[in-house]
Amino acid sequence: MSDFSSGTKSTTKDSRGYLICLTATAVWSFTAILIRFLTDTYLLPPLVLAFWRDAFVFAALVTVFLIFNRTNFRLAGRNLKFMVLYGFILSSFNAIWIVSVGLNGAAVSTVLVFSSPAFTAILGWWFFSERVGGVRIIAVLLSLIGCVFISGAYDSSVWQVNTIGIVTGLLSGLGFAAYSIMGKASAERSINPWTAMLYSFGFAAFFLLLFNLFPANLPVVYSFRNLFWLDGAWMGWAVLVMLAVGPTLGGYGLYTVSLSYLPASVANLIATLEPVMTALLAYFLLGERFTVPQLMGSALIIAGVILLRVSGGRRASGGKGSPAFG
Numbered sequence: 022m023s024d025f026s027s028g029t030k031s032t033t034k035d036s037r038g039y040l041i042c043l044t045a046t047a048v049w050s051f052t053a054i055l056i057r058f059l060t061d062t063y064l065l066p067p068l069v070l071a072f073w074r075d076a077f078v079f080a081a082l083v084t085v086f087l088i089f090n091r092t093n094f095r096l097a098g099r100n101l102k103f104m105v106l107y108g109f110i111l112s113s114f115n116a117i118w119i120v121s122v123g124l125n126g127a128a129v130s131t132v133l134v135f136s137s138p139a140f141t142a143i144l145g146w147w148f149f150s151e152r153v154g155g156v157r158i159i160a161v162l163l164s165l166i167g168c169v170f171i172s173g174a175y176d177s178s179v180w181q182v183n184t185i186g187i188v189t190g191l192l193s194g195l196g197f198a199a200y201s202i203m204g205k206a207s208a209e210r211s212i213n214p215w216t217a218m219l220y221s222f223g224f225a226a227f228f229l230l231l232f233n234l235f236p237a238n239l240p241v242v243y244s245f246r247n248l249f250w251l252d253g254a255w256m257g258w259a260v261l262v263m264l265a266v267g268p269t270l271g272g273y274g275l276y277t278v279s280l281s282y283l284p285a286s287v288a289n290l291i292a293t294l295e296p297v298m299t300a301l302l303a304y305f306l307l308g309e310r311f312t313v314p315q316l317m318g319s320a321l322i323i324a325g326v327i328l329l330r331v332s333g334g335r336r337a338s339g340g341k342g343s344p345a346f347g
Contacts, residue, residue, distance in 0.1 A: 038279050038281075039283070041278050042276060042288050042291045045271070045274075045275035045279060046292050046295050046298060048267070048268055048271040048275065049272035049273075049276070051267060051302065052269065052272065052299075053303075055260055055263065055268065059257060059261060063251055064250075065250055066250060068116065068229065068232060068233055069233060071112075071116070071119065071229055072230055072233055073248075073261055074261065075112070075225045075229055075265075076226040076230075077261065077266065078218075078266070078270050079219065079222045081265060082215065082222070082270070086219070093219065094216070100212060103210065104220035104221060105224050106203070107217065107221040108220065108223065108227070109224065109225070109228055110203055111203075111222070111224075112224070112228035113228070114196030115229065116232050117192050117193045118134060118193045118196065118197075120189050121134065121189045121190040121193045124185065124186035134190065134197060137194040137196075140195050140197075142157060156328060157286065157290075160290055160325040160328050161325070163321045163324055163328070164290060164293040164325045166321050167293070167318040167320070167322035168322070169318065170321065171314075171315050171318035171319065171322075175314065197289070198289065201280070201286075204276070204277050204285065205280050205284075208277075208281045214274065214277040217277060218273060218274050218277055222273075230248075233247070276292065294323070296322070297318075297322055300315060
């Protein structure tokens with residue numbers, strides 16, 4: 022009976038984690054739509070956009086905590102250095118991703134950043150002894166192949182990039198994997214997910230500010246005046262705030278919460294559904310059409326997540342109290 026009870030509790034916990042992570046991914050999928058509006062309409066520099074997005078998330082969390090729950094400000098002194106590192110990793114991931122887009126183009130950079138499930142599986146095994154079984158490997162491969170089809174990177178012409186571009190793209194995938202692992206480590210330290218988000222985005226905004234002001238001739242660097250690029254474009258500022266408190270705060274927040282229920286590699290793999298959901302939004306909101314390869318890629322990514330979930334449910338129902346995912 023105890024084995025059955027243990028299996029039931031594990032299944033319930035896993036299901037909750039999947040639901041939270043899927044919701045986070047759905048909310049996240051609005052990000053590209055709003056960013057496209059800001060960059061196309063106002064030509065907003067990407068790194069400036071990243072700074073204000075993180076800064077507004079931090080400001081929103083501070084406001085909410087002051088009104089509803091000030092205990093979320095509490096952070097044990099022993100965790101302060103950890104949160105500084107967490108914020109630096111988040112800011113670095115944002116910066117590297119933007120450089121990758123500039124060097125590789127959208128298609129190749131998208132494929133490379135979604136190499137993160139593989140990196141996450143390795144890091145999860147290394148730091149948390151998470152199992153990396155055959156089912157998870159197959160699911161990772163399905164997601165990677167799906168991203169190739171969705172982005173159009175199967176066309177050899179989009180791969181005509183230099184070595185630095187490829188390395189930078191792979192580093193962006195490693196960056197997102199590192200962010201997932203830090204979220205898992207935060208949960209292991211029993212840090213409230215919203216408290217972790219407050220400090221990680223606060224420190225990330227600080228580091229992004231430094232990245233913007235760094236006096237070097239690099240593609241990610243902009244002068245101080247560029248921080249106020251939008252000037253009196255109030256609609257642009259409104260959309261930027263919407264981006265921060267909607268997809269960013271909601272997406273990252275729920276994703277961080279899901280890491281309390283799921284292995285980091287599983288949560289990261291579920292997040293690869295984002296390009297599928299974004300494509301759906303683009304179809305309905307922007308009139309963009311699916312191509313046959315994009316439909317194939319979407320099906321492969323969804324199949325990978327379903328395979329992972331079915332495998333997890335079967336393991337949990339085995340009632341041996343072992344991790345639900347292999």
